[in-house]
Amino acid sequence: MIAVVIRRGVRLGVRxxxxxxxxxxxxxxGVAVAQFLMKPHALPGFSRLAIMVGGSLGVGVLVGAITGAALVLSPEWLAGRTSLRGLLAGIVAGTTYLGETVVVAMASDGGYGxxxxxxxxxxxxxxxxxxxxxxxxxxxxRKSAC
Incomplete structure (x- = not known):
């Protein structure tokens, strides 16, 4: 039961x-191709692409797994109420998603935008x-998308 719920959470996290x-x-x-055309010997854009794509998918999987685990391990009185369950999932997912800021900071050299x-x-x-x-x-x- 726990693994099934966490798997559904991971599916949502991947999305x-x-x-x-x-x-x-x-x-x-686009940036990497432009850099490659300007300087064919330097490819820093592809490493940033790998950091960003891999890191974002990793954070998504982490968001889904932790949210699913928090929901399945929550007490029945909390999981049975829609508003409390949604609040728990929102807080856990939002807090875990802050890891995406670290990924973006690494990929963009700490760009503020x-x-x-x-x-x-x-x-x-x-x-x-x-x-x-x-x-x-x-x-x-209803039939779920997850």
Whole structure:
């Protein structure tokens, strides 16, 4: 039971991590190609691309696994109430997603713009996790996407 719920959480986490990974891949790939055309002997853009894509997917998996584990290990009185379950999932996912800021800082050499954008996207991840908390625990009546 625990492994199944964590697997559903990881599925949601991969979807959460795929959004910044896809955006970063498209942006950094353009930068890397431009750098390669200007200086064919230096390829720093591809290492940043790997850090960003791999790190974002890793953070997404971590967000999903920790959120799923928190939901499955929560007491029944908390998991049974939609608002409390969503609040727990949102807080856990939002806190764990702050690791994405570290990934962005490493990939962008501490650029303030990308880090601020990542911090501003944290509430979105919290809301997504809160909305899908019932899907992770299979406590909804509708067919889930997870």
């Amino acid at each position: 959460i991590g795929a959004v910044p990974a896809g955006l970063a891949a498209s942006l950094w790939l 990308p880090m601020l954008l990542t911090l501003l996207s944290t509430p979105v991840v919290s809301v997504v996790a809160a909305v899908h908390s019932g899907d992770i625990l299979r406590r909804t009546r």
